[in-house]
Amino acid sequence: MNYAYLSHIKLRNATEQPVYMQLRDAFRELIANGTLQSDNKMPSSRMLSEHFAIHRQTVVAAMEELVAEGWLVSKQRKGLFVNDKLPEIKPRTYGSAVKTYPATASFNFHQTTHPTVARKSYLFGFDDGYPDIRIAPYSALSKAYSQTLAENAHRNIMTRVATGAGSLLLREELAKMMRTYRGLLITADNVLLTHGSQMSIYLVANRLLTKGDNVVVTKPNYLTSNNLFKTQGANLLEIGVDDDGMRVDELEAVCKKKKVRFVFVTSHHHHPTTVTLSIERRIRLLQLAEQHGFAIIEDDYDYDYHYENKPLLPIASYDRHGSVIYIGSFSKILSQAFRVGYIIAPADFIQQVSVYRRLVDRQGDQVLEDAFGKLFQNNTIKNHIRKAAHLYKERRDATYELLNSELNNYMYCNLPEGGLAFWTHVDRSLSLEDIAVRCAAKGVFFPDGRTYNYDKAKMNACRIGFASMNTKELHKAVDILKTELKRMPIKR
Template sequence: MHPFFSTLHLTKGDAAALYLQLAKQLTAAITEGILLPATQLPGSRYLAQLLSVHRKTVIRAYDDLLAQGWLESKTGSGTFVAGHLPVIKPEKLGKKIQNTGDPLLIAGFHFEQADHLARKFIKEQTSYHLDDGFPDARLAPLHDLSRAYRTQLIMGNTYHRLGYDDPQGSAWLREQLAAHFSETRGMKVTEDNILITRGTVMGLYLASTALIRPGDNVVAAAPGWTSANNNFLQAGANLLQIAVDEYGINTDELEKICKKKNVRMVYVTSHHHYPSSVSLRVERRIQLLQLSSKYGFIIFEDDYDYDFHYLNKPLSPLASADEAGTVLYCGSFTKTISPAFRVGYLVGSANVIAQLARLRRIVDRQGDTMLDNAMAELLQNGIIQRHLRKSLRVYRQRRDTFCNLLKSELNSYLNFVLPEGGLAVWTTFEPAIDLVKLAKEARKKDLSFSDGKIHRSPFYQLNSTRLGFASSNLDELAQSVDILKRLLTNH
């Protein structure tokens, strides 16, 4: 008998069944060149006695390896390592550098790790949060949504309802969105102009992958949204940034760039720029559309929280005045309901939407048809619209209360401009305040907020961060400000 078999060891009570442990050890010995092709294995009865297990355990391990082609059985002779396997010579120690890392942690092959993708996900567990501008899911029409979702699961033809659907998204939802955009945003589009996505990030990825080639120039604002910038960098674009002022992205600076370089795409949040929440002024909107028509660049309009505008009626999107077909309009229901419900939309010329749908098909075959249709039902029945009106009133009250607290309790430590819309306040702290340290200390006191590092760039170095108010009720906002005040007083 080959000496290897005396080294076998099975652990009773292990998560893996005994026969699987045996099979794994045998295949490892074959792949490492310890057991060569045509090596005879011990009989099942003998090996069972050696390992102190039932004979059926050995037989099952042998049968599995026979079925997989690792072993072969010869009538009257016994069981052998398959003769057709290649001969593997064990490497001598020191002959080459061995990968001694855990293969579950470190791959045995090289791959490029892009710096722009190195963003750690942090799930905050604190009781209080002044977040990036999230909605309050406690206000969401979850009962209506669950009822509509259940209806989609049990009603209608099962084969069609639960089968594959159009990669462009639920036709019903696209029809309802077209009507909703016409009524609320002045956009005259049809279902063919709409692609359903799993959120704005997917829309950005599809547009960047399909429409941007390596070396293309893409212009974005600074400070801006890191996820958007990362999509452009991932596509190989040359990212050019323009500073944002109190009126939005500077279109005069954009024109200077266009005169010197070919610009492929301009990313803009015309309504509540992220992170500062300022809106693009009307003359700049006009100029941006004119520049797009003149120089032939794509405008990617990210309208992530159009519905939450407090001072007057929301400004119409650039897409509503697009006569040249150069605007891609993107948004989602993330701020309407909750980030957990991944339903978004990308709107553009029909031929572009069709092309992006083809790309989406190889990335994510389709979305959640049940959820898409449930959202369509809520739109058709006016439930989403009523929820938005209610949320707007609540969030405006929270904005006013929060800003009053910041002014009365923390005025000597920070400054801000009352946001016309959005779900967060762009706040600049005094230069002497270490935001990174403050954020760490706040977490120890059960309060989380961004330390602002993600917003800094060579174009923007102010000591600023976003403090979201919408996801907290009035009591929670007061507690959050009180924690900040105590920390800053002792700073």
């Protein structure tokens, strides 16, 4: 037999990939590109071992995988042969075979555009408003998670399929918290757990929307929700925002002209501007929902952080007509990495969303959800929120002082009553993208504005998060930002 093709096989250092896998892949490619044809005999394991100077068992391991995958067959007393049941393969010049997985698909598919923030390795920075993950009660969560694993294994429920609504323990604890602290008179039947707010918004929109339905959002708005609604075929109607939140008078005018399917509102701290929807407008919004038959999706993403006065109760707490779908998550409490969110709504809607959710996500993360439930039971979550709110208020005040004393020539913002970020307007002669690039070169993240300056709405504004940096990091970040801004001349 002519085994000249073996000279083309180059085995690399085993640290990149086990040698037996390299050999397996090489022979798989030789068969796929037609160099080895059906019923060709393979070299013996001894011969291959000597040729490549590798252990014979390494060769045997590679050949066994090729047999298991159907590329080779073993014939008694004769050796290994290329399977003659492979599809017909036409020989090609060696080296013409594709070396990587195809970069483009051969079929058509829907495309979605959404600006993303490339979070490379920054020392620290002004994010969109994230919590400080360093202060999260990880040890308590780890203990609760381990305990949950042990209990579930003992109860033999690890292989059971949970309800589409999620962990009963966590749903009951959430319902208790909502009744006590947010005025929502609900039970576990009104709660569905998800993998975060974005999944919640998607599931709700999918159950509500038919292509061409009108959806009212603010301008500016949380861009991800806009894109989610568009992918579901919605027609977005944008209305304004002022210091009292969504302009409900504009919504009323819209309702007189068009049928609205639902209104999306971030009531507590409007995203991105951080303003709070006034109590008068909350009541009027509920009245319009009852009058015109639309639903209200209330995204209350950071209700727990309010620094000046007691926060207004959610719109859902005043709802007696079944109009509000209330959404939240634990991302702002612990970390973006823990994807646990919730939907609160009338029980019949929750049941239908649960049925649909099982089509795209069988049951969620039962163990993590139960562990979170334990953290509610032993007051770990409650105590952490109280401590974090006190710390974040200090960081908010320090950031506001620095922005006004060090950067007032370049940007301005109002002091938010709560939340984890400032809505900051930058001098229009300065490019947010240029600032972002300059800061990134110094290891500091600064938003480039693309997230909110969309559809020709060049506001030259961005959210500057303050919670994830301690005081020392905050001063360093401001110093770097100020230095870079000084190098960018302002044209008056």
